[in-house]
Amino acid sequence: MSTLRAGIAVPDPPFNSMPAGGLDLDLIAAIAEKLDRTLQLVEYPGDDFEGIFDGLSAGSYDCVIAGTTVTPERQRKAAFVPPYLISGQGLAVDTNRLPHVRSVDDLAGLTIGVQHDNTSRPIAERLVAEGRAGRVRVYGYGAIREALHDLSTGGCDAVIKLAPVLTELVKALPAGVDVVQRKLSIEEIAIAVAPRATALLDGITAAQADLEADGTLQQIRRKWLGNPFTDQHLAGL
Secondary structure: OOEEEEEEOOOEOOOEOOOOOOHHHHHHHHHHHHOOOEEEEEEOOOOOHHHHHHHHHHOOOOEEOOOOEOOHHHHOOOEEOOOOEEEOEEEEEEOOOOOOOOOHHHOOOOEEEEEOOOOHHHHHHHHHHOOOOOEEEEEOOOOHHHHHHHHHHOOOOEEEEEHHHHHHHHHHOOOOEEEEEOOOOOEEEOOEEOOOOHHHHHHHHHHHHHHHHOOHHHHHHHHHHOOOOOOOOOOOO
């Protein structure tokens, strides 16, 4: 039996919270079984998420499944399977400290925290450019928990991050730190393979389609995102 090596980013709940599991881990395990391949998880060691795609061309792993949003820049480095989730960015604040902030329309003069090279950054920068927020504070790739802690201390006033991740992370924070707005964007979350790995792309695409058709993929979504799907765009699924 051949091996399917999957590049993953750790931690990234609810997609990946090793050893607790995650949506990505359940999905890629089911796909490997469909392909009759042994699954090997390869943790991406870098501190810049965009570097995870370089591992595809370098042969470090066969695919990447890491709660990955499809963007034009990433499509130049990888080929993507059809999305297994359509979601979007969310907005978190400390409602005890800033009770008036309920959406991006309430951010005038305030600081938005985002991760370096995250798809949340263009949204935050656009809000600042439009005069709807004060400034953007960029945190390191692994510093999202620091950004959320800063909501209560004043280091930043709001955090924008993919909503399923944000929803999971605020669960461990003091009461009052919450996701107050969702669906700030529509983003396709998909598995990536090397640009010329046509056979693997076709195989994963077919396996994922089978899992969608027999209800397994929907069960995985329900397990990790809950029901109703607060952080999921249902169109196209």
